[in-house]
Amino acid sequence: MASVQATGRAARLDVDNPEQTPATYVEGVYLGLRSVVASPIVVEDRVWGAMGIGSRRERxxxxxEQRLADFTELVATAVANAESRTELTDSRARxxxxxxxxxxxIERDLHDGAQQRLVTLALELRVAQAELPPNSTRSVRTSTAPSPEQPAPWTNSAKSPAASTPPS
Structure with a gap:
């Protein structure tokens, strides 16, 4: 298994194969296995893990090797799908x-911005009214000046959208 993870390639160990290195032979005897095949699980071009199968009786x-490689490819697909699903879930949350x-x-800007514009407009209107000469026509003063007790009609209609949009 260590050589599979190190090389990223499938490996086979047969204890009765004279071509095996002594270390591999000792490893097989130590595990009590006569034959072992291992294959890497490669996910996104990196070795994610390895899977092996062994036999104590026969070779x-x-x-x-091919059958195990096909199976580890399915495992790699399942792992990649699980990782992709997790990334997708995280992305959706973001x-x-x-x-x-x-x-x-936007709610805060609508609420605060509309209110600030209305207050500014009301103050500018009062300044403009104050600058009118005292002998100006009364109709100009009364058409633009709400009494302090009664707010201008446009303030109520403009406040309603802002009031229906709560700030956060």
Whole structure:
């Protein structure tokens, strides 16, 4: 298994094979196995893990490497899918959080901005009224000047959208 993870390639160990290195032979005897095949699990071009199969009685068939490689490819696909699903879930959470933050900012700007513009406009109107000469026509003064007791009609209609949008 260590050589599979180190090289990223499948490996086979047969204790009765004279071509095996002494270390491999000792490892096989130590494990009590006569034949071992291992294959890497490669996810996104990196060795994610390895899977092996062994036999204590007889040598594994020659097609075991290919069959195990096919299986580890399925495992790698499952691992990649799970990782992608996790990344997608995290990405969705970031998008929702960003949208919520933007919505709250827009609500706050609408609420605060409209209110500030109305107050500014009301103050500018009072300054303009104060600058009118005392002998100006009364109709100009009364058409632009709400009494202090009664707010201008446009303030109520303009306040309603701001009031219906709560700040965060």
């Amino acid at each position: 594994l068939p020659e097609d075991t 998008i929702v959080a960003a949208a919520d933050q933007t919505r709250r900012r």
